[in-house]
Amino acid sequence: VAMTRLLLVALLPIIVACGPDYDPWFDGYCFRSISASSYADAQKTCDYDGTFVTSIHSEEENKQLRDLAAAGDFFIGLSCDDHNNFVWDDGSNLTYTNFKDGSLSCSSIPSGSRFVAQSDLTWTVGSASQAICRQLARTIDTCDEFELYDALRHSACVRLFKKAQTWDDAEAMCISHNAHLASIHDANFNSYVRRTAISSNFLDGVHIGFKYNTSAGGETYSWTDGSASDYSSWASKMPNHNLGDCIAMETGFITGEWVNFDCSSSLPFMCLKEKSSIPVKHQNSGCPRLNEYSSGDTVYSPSFPHAPGVESCDYMLLGGSGTSKITITLETFETNKCCDSLQIISGLVGHDVVQTLSGSYASGTQFTINSNSARLHWESKSGVNVRGWQIKMEAH
Numbered sequence: 001v002a003m004t005r006l007l008l009v010a011l012l013p014i015i016v017a018c019g020p021d022y023d024p025w026f027d028g029y030c031f032r033s034i035s036a037s038s039y040a041d042a043q044k045t046c047d048y049d050g051t052f053v054t055s056i057h058s059e060e061e062n063k064q065l066r067d068l069a070a071a072g073d074f075f076i077g078l079s080c081d082d083h084n085n086f087v088w089d090d091g092s093n094l095t096y097t098n099f100k101d102g103s104l105s106c107s108s109i110p111s112g113s114r115f116v117a118q119s120d121l122t123w124t125v126g127s128a129s130q131a132i133c134r135q136l137a138r139t140i141d142t143c144d145e146f147e148l149y150d151a152l153r154h155s156a157c158v159r160l161f162k163k164a165q166t167w168d169d170a171e172a173m174c175i176s177h178n179a180h181l182a183s184i185h186d187a188n189f190n191s192y193v194r195r196t197a198i199s200s201n202f203l204d205g206v207h208i209g210f211k212y213n214t215s216a217g218g219e220t221y222s223w224t225d226g227s228a229s230d231y232s233s234w235a236s237k238m239p240n241h242n243l244g245d246c247i248a249m250e251t252g253f254i255t256g257e258w259v260n261f262d263c264s265s266s267l268p269f270m271c272l273k274e275k276s277s278i279p280v281k282h283q284n285s286g287c288p289r290l291n292e293y294s295s296g297d298t299v300y301s302p303s304f305p306h307a308p309g310v311e312s313c314d315y316m317l318l319g320g321s322g323t324s325k326i327t328i329t330l331e332t333f334e335t336n337k338c339c340d341s342l343q344i345i346s347g348l349v350g351h352d353v354v355q356t357l358s359g360s361y362a363s364g365t366q367f368t369i370n371s372n373s374a375r376l377h378w379e380s381k382s383g384v385n386v387r388g389w390q391i392k393m394e395a396h
Helices: 039-048 059-068 167-176 187-199
Strands: 023-026 029-035 074-076 078-080 086-088 115-117 123-125 130-135 147-150 155-165 206-213 220-223 246-249 258-261 267-273 298-300 311-318 326-334 340-346 352-357 366-369 373-380 388-395
Touching (some): 029 039, 039 130, 155 167, 155 187, 167 206, 167 267, 187 267, 326 373, 352 366
Parallel strands (some): 074 130, 206 267
Antiparallel strands (some): 155 267, 206 220, 206 246, 298 388, 326 366, 326 388, 340 352, 340 373
16 A cells, blocks of 8 residues: 655756746647737747747647637737748748638738737737747757757857846856856857857857856956866956956957956856767667566656657556665656656555656656655657656665
8 A cells, every 4th residue: 555655856957958937848849938018028038038939830739839828818920021921930831820810811911910829729910918939849969959069179058148147147047057157168169159149249248157266265267167277368458357257258349358347247148068968778669568667777758768659658666675665766857748747656556646747857856755666657648859758766
């Protein structure tokens, strides 16, 4: 008989594809529901995240996004171009529409009109107080929502954030993405940061992760990620911490050179993180033929780390004699929140559900059950464009 369970969640950095506040809601795409006073406001919020006001490409996706949004209409990223064609803001193809007026055309509506999805699932010209941001899907790569900087000496994942922040707030944003403000270790990457900033028309400088540090004594500068200070690109008469403890890269007049400045100044910034590691042990499709697991075993979703597909699978976790608890550690967990779920059930009989997991969880999140046995029930009705899950079991 199942004993009373204890639930423990470890809050560690998320290392899956979706950024903070986003979930893989449907078909592996990441979505976030936001408040917006206008379409321009919605577009600005999504743009700051590096995402787009959502496009919709199927009847099922239309239904699922209706469930994600709060009650009432929400903006969608549809508009008309200069040639009176319907277009999505994210550049994707128009493969599905659901206009309330089936005869609606771009030539019949005012220029600059925006579209909303209504509670009855139809679309019409209008206004709303909310929107959904959509993060474009990615393949199973090593950078998730960042971009890969691939060089001979070093490869890493980088992302330029457009919303100006103070140095401390910028570093906090990077940390929320399991990253740090960019550290620079050679002229090639220094030039890359400069070119990337200029291409986005950021000509007033960008934050980098170098900062004056007095804790070690003396005049010491260090990178926030702890890497070695083995390269510099100081401007003339720099460094000078009397001008400020934080370091920015100039991108306008003296491009690519570093200057001290006040840490409270707000600038765009670049985050950098190491490439994530995806296990090389690929799983077969379908439910496992042997579904009993003991302490130290790793349990996988079907086809991991590829999309698990539509499946319904059960797994038994057996602690053995002399044990009284089972700890489950999520090493990877990424499913479609709309349609896929994993139940953790205490004991081998009954239905004492400890937790139902869906969407994405931090790597290292733990659940401890006060029983020497447990079950996992995996139900996937979508299972596409996500990695699935990898779980470590330990008995105590």
